[in-house]
Amino acid sequence: MKKSVIILATGAALFAGSTIAAENPIAARKAMMQNVVQATKMGGAMLKGKMDYSPVAGQLVLRVMNQASLSFGTLFPKGSETGMETTASPKIWSDMGGFDKALVKFQADTSAGFMKVEDLEFFDKDAFGEAFGKAAANCKSCHQEYRVKKN
Amino acid sequence: MLKKLAILAVGLGVIVAGFLWFLSAPSVLEADRLAKLPDGDVANGEIMFWTGGCASCHAAPKSKGEAKLQLVGGLGLKTPFGTFRAPNISPDETNGIGGWSKGDFANAMLKGVSPNGSHYFPAFPYTSYARMTDKDVMDLWAFIKTLPKSSNKVAEHDVPFPFNIRRVQGLWKILFFKPEPVMTIANASPEVLRGQYLVDGPGHCSECHTPRNLIGGYDYSRWLAGGPAPEGDEFIPNITPHKTGIGEWEESDIAYALESGFTPSFDSFGSSMVDVQENMAKIPAKDRAAIAAYLKAIPAIETIKKKKK
Numbered sequence: 001m002k003k004s005v006i007i008l009a010t011g012a013a014l015f016a017g018s019t020i021a022a023e024n025p026i027a028a029r030k031a032m033m034q035n036v037v038q039a040t041k042m043g044g045a046m047l048k049g050k051m052d053y054s055p056v057a058g059q060l061v062l063r064v065m066n067q068a069s070l071s072f073g074t075l076f077p078k079g080s081e082t083g084m085e086t087t088a089s090p091k092i093w094s095d096m097g098g099f100d101k102a103l104v105k106f107q108a109d110t111s112a113g114f115m116k117v118e119d120l121e122f123f124d125k126d127a128f129g130e131a132f133g134k135a136a137a138n139c140k141s142c143h144q145e146y147r148v149k150k151n
Numbered sequence: 152m153l154k155k156l157a158i159l160a161v162g163l164g165v166i167v168a169g170f171l172w173f174l175s176a177p178s179v180l181e182a183d184r185l186a187k188l189p190d191g192d193v194a195n196g197e198i199m200f201w202t203g204g205c206a207s208c209h210a211a212p213k214s215k216g217e218a219k220l221q222l223v224g225g226l227g228l229k230t231p232f233g234t235f236r237a238p239n240i241s242p243d244e245t246n247g248i249g250g251w252s253k254g255d256f257a258n259a260m261l262k263g264v265s266p267n268g269s270h271y272f273p274a275f276p277y278t279s280y281a282r283m284t285d286k287d288v289m290d291l292w293a294f295i296k297t298l299p300k301s302s303n304k305v306a307e308h309d310v311p312f313p314f315n316i317r318r319v320q321g322l323w324k325i326l327f328f329k330p331e332p333v334m335t336i337a338n339a340s341p342e343v344l345r346g347q348y349l350v351d352g353p354g355h356c357s358e359c360h361t362p363r364n365l366i367g368g369y370d371y372s373r374w375l376a377g378g379p380a381p382e383g384d385e386f387i388p389n390i391t392p393h394k395t396g397i398g399e400w401e402e403s404d405i406a407y408a409l410e411s412g413f414t415p416s417f418d419s420f421g422s423s424m425v426d427v428q429e430n431m432a433k434i435p436a437k438d439r440a441a442i443a444a445y446l447k448a449i450p451a452i453e454t455i456k457k458k459k460k
Contacts, residue, residue, distance in 0.1 A: 037416065037417050037418060038417075040413070040417045041416070041417035044413060044417055136413070136419075139412075139413075139419035140412045140419045140420060140421070140425050140428075141425070143419050143420065143421030143422070143425070144420075144421055144422060144423075144425035144426070147421045147422065148383075148384070148385050148421075148422065149385055149386055149388075149421070149422070150384055150385060150386060
C-alpha cells in the first residue's frame with residue numbers, strides 16, 4: 001500500500017514536471033533562466049566580496065548553470081517561437097545547429113570546474129573565479145546571437 | 152499666360168535646385184587647422200580605437216582576438232535607408248586607406264567628407280566622431296597605420312534613390328550634423344566632462360541609444376533615452392538615469408557592466424551591445440568610470456515604447 005502511494009506520487013510528480021515543460025516550454029525556460037540569473041548573481045556577489053565565499057556555494061552555482069545547459073535543448077521546441085513576450089530570437093529555429101553547438105559549449109564550460117564533494121576544500125575563491133568566468137562568458141555569447149529584445 | 156507661368160516655374164525650379172546644390176556642397180577643415188594637425192601617439196590611439204568601436208564594423212563580422220585588428224571591412228548594416236557596407240580601412244594603399252594623408256583622415260572623421268570630396272553616409276558615425284579633438288583623431292590615425300594591411304575589396308553600398316545621391320547627404324547634414332556639445336551640465340566635474348566626451352564623441356553611444364525621426368535625424372530632447380534600433384527590430388535600451396532607464400544602477404554598476412557584460416541584476420548584455428562591451432573592456436578603468444559618471448549626470452527621461460500591434 002505504502003509502496004504504491006510512493007510510486008503514484010513519484011509518477012504524478014514526474015508527470016507534473018513534464019507537463020510544464022511540454023505544455024508550456026516558454027514558462028519552463030523562463031523559470032530556468034531565472035535560476036541561472038540568481039545563481040550568477042550569487043557567484044558575482046561572492047567574487048566582488050559582497051557575500052562571503054564558500055566552496056559549497058561556489059560549486060552549487062556551477063551546478064545550477066550546468067543543469068540549465070543540459071535542459072535548454074528540450075525547451076525550445078517548434079511552436080514555441082512566440083508568445084509570453086519571449087525574447088528568444090527566431091535564429092534559434094533557423095540555426096538550430098549553431099544553437100546546439102552553443103549549448104554543448106555551455107555544458108562543457110559549466111562542468112569544467114566540477115569537484116567531488118570530498119575535494120571541495122581545494123575549491124578556493126580563485127579556482128571558483130576562474131571556473132565561473134568561463135561559465136558566465138556563455139551568457140553573453142549566446143545572448144549576442146540568440147536573444148532579441150523587441151520593440 | 153500658361154506658357155509664361157510654366158517658364159516661371161521652371162526658372163524657380165532651377166534657382167531652388169542651384170541653391171540646394173550650393174547648400175549641399177561638402178565643407179572640409181580650414182587650411183590652418185589642417186596645417187596644425189599634430190603627430191599621433193599610438194598608445195592613446197589604441198584607446199580611441201576601442202572607444203570608437205572601429206573593429207565592430209570594419210573587422211570581419213564575429214572576429215575575435217587579433218582578427219579584430221584586421222580592418223578588412225564588409226559588414227552590412229541593414230537600415231530603413233538601404234544596406235550600408237563598411238569599407239576596408241586597413242592601411243593597404245590600394246583597397247584600404249593607407250594612401251590617405253592626415254588631413255584626409257581628419258576630414259573623414261570630423262567633417263564626414265571623403266578624400267575625393269563627397270559626403271559620407273552617416274552610417275559611418277562621423278556625426279559623433281566630429282566631437283573628438285584633433286589630437287585624438289590623429290592618435291587614432293597613428294594607431295590604424297600600425298595595423299595589418301588587407302587587400303579585401305568591399306562591394307558597393309546597396310542604397311536606393313534618393314538616398315544614393317551623395318549631395319542629398321549634404322542637405323541632411325545641414326539639418327542634423329551638429330558637432331557642438333549636446334548639453335551643458337552645471338558644475339560638471341572633470342570626470343563627468345571626460346565621460347561626456349567619450350560617450351557623445353568617440354564612443355558614439357547616441358547613434359543607437361538616442362531615438363531618430365523618419366529621416367534619421369536625432370531627437371535631441373530625448374538624448375540617450377532609447378528607441379527602435381537603427382538596424383533590425385530590436386528596442387535599444389534607455390540609458391538615462393530614469394527608473395525606466397538605468398536609474399537604479401549605481402555608477403559602479405555601470406562601470407562593471409561595461410567591463411564584464413553583466414547588469415546589476417546579473418542579466419547579461421546581448422545583441423550588438425556584447426561587441427561594444429568587449430571594446431569598452433579594453434579601455435582604462437578610469438574612462439569606464441567617467442562614462443558612468445556622465446550617464447548619472449544627464450537628464451532622466453522616461454522610456455517611450457510604441458504600442459504593440
